[in-house]
Amino acid sequence: MTADNSEARGPAVRGFFDPATATWTYVVWGEGDNSCAVIDSVLDYDPAAGRTSTASADKVISFVESRGLRVEWVLETHIHADHLTAAQYIKKKTGGKTAISKHILDVLKTWEPIFHNAADAPPNPFPMNGSQFDHLFEDGEAFKIGALDARIIHTPGHTPADTSYIIGSSVFVGDSMFLPDVGAGRCDFPGGSAEDSYDSTRKLLALPDETRMYVGHDYPEGKNRRPQCMATVAEQKQANIRAGVNIQKSAFVAQRRDADRGKPVPELLLPSLQVNLRAGDVGNFIRIPVNRI
Numbered sequence: 475m476t477a478d479n480s481e482a483r484g485p486a487v488r489g490f491f492d493p494a495t496a497t498w499t500y501v502v503w504g505e506g507d508n509s510c511a512v513i514d515s516v517l518d519y520d521p522a523a524g525r526t527s528t529a530s531a532d533k534v535i536s537f538v539e540s541r542g543l544r545v546e547w548v549l550e551t552h553i554h555a556d557h558l559t560a561a562q563y564i565k566k567k568t569g570g571k572t573a574i575s576k577h578i579l580d581v582l583k584t585w586e587p588i589f590h591n592a593a594d595a596p597p598n599p600f601p602m603n604g605s606q607f608d609h610l611f612e613d614g615e616a617f618k619i620g621a622l623d624a625r626i627i628h629t630p631g632h633t634p635a636d637t638s639y640i641i642g643s644s645v646f647v648g649d650s651m652f653l654p655d656v657g658a659g660r661c662d663f664p665g666g667s668a669e670d671s672y673d674s675t676r677k678l679l680a681l682p683d684e685t686r687m688y689v690g691h692d693y694p695e696g697k698n699r700r701p702q703c704m705a706t707v708a709e710q711k712q713a714n715i716r717a718g719v720n721i722q723k724s725a726f727v728a729q730r731r732d733a734d735r736g737k738p739v740p741e742l743l744l745p746s747l748q749v750n751l752r753a754g755d756v757g758n759f760i761r762i763p764v765n766r767i
C-alpha cells in the first residue's frame with residue numbers, strides 16, 4: 475500500500491512518508507467518525523544548523539484539518555533514535571493527548587547518566603517520572619479513538635519500550651517489524667534485545683492473518699520499489715526475510731547480531747533521544763555528550 479490509499483474497512487489510515495528519515499507517520503480514524511490518532515510524527519531537524527522545521531508535521535495537520543478530524547491521541551510507538559517527534563507541536567496546534575508505553579521509564583533511566591539530566595542542571599531536563607507525556611499505557615491497556623477500539627501490546631526488542639497499537643483490524647508496529655523484504659528493527663541500542671525482538675514478532679504474527687500491519691519505517695533502496703507501509707499478517711508470516719513464521723529464534727538472534735555488528739549510529743541519535751525523552755519539547759538546547767556512547 476502507498477501513502478495515498480485509505481482502507482475501505484477497519485480504520486481509515488493515511489500514511490505520510492518522510493524521505494529524510496524513512497519514517498512513516500500515520501493518521502488513523504474510524505470511517506464516519508471525526509476522532510483520530512496521529513502515530514509517530516516527525517519534526518524536521520537540520521543538525522548542522524541546530525534548526526527545526528515543521529514542514530512534515532504541517533502536512534499532517536493540514537490533512538487532519540481538511541478532513542475535519544479532531545486529534546484525540548498523539549501516540550509514539552517508542553523513543554525514536556533516528557528522528558525527532560513533533561508530538562508537542564501537533565498537540566499545541568490540534569489538541570490531543572500525548573501517550574507512550576510506561577516502559578519509557580526504563581529508557582529514561584538508561585539515558586539519564588549519559589545526558590546528566592539532573593546532576594548538571596541542564597537547561598531542558600526531562601522529568602524522570604514520565605510526566606512529560608499526558609498518558610503512559612499499561613501493557614495490554616485498551617482505549618478508544620472516538621468509537622474505534624484500540625489496545626496496546628508491549629513489543630520490546632528494538633528498545634525496551636516498543637509498543638504496538640492494535641486499532642480495529644490494523645496494527646501499528648513501529649520498528650518491531652518492517653515490511654517482508656526489509657525484516658525488523660535493529661536491536662543494538664542500550665536496552666535492546668534480539669531475543670525480546672523475536673518474541674515480539676511472534677506476538678504480532680499471532681494476530682489474525684488479515685490484520686493490516688503498518689510499519690514505522692521503510693527502506694526500499696535497492697529493492698526496485700517505492701516506499702510502502704503495509705503488509706498483512708499473512709504476508710509477513712510467509713515472506714518476512716528475518717522474522718517469517720518458519721524462522722527459529724536461534725537463527726533470528728544470530729542474524730540480528732550479525733546485522734547489527736558495526737552498524738553506524740543514526741545521524742540524529744543524540745538530538746532525537748533528548749527531544750523525544752521530553753515528549754517532543756525541543757527547548758533551547760540540545761546537548762552532545764562526548765565519548766559517552
Ligand SMILES: [Fe+2]
Binds near residue numbers: 553649
Ligand atoms: Fe526506532
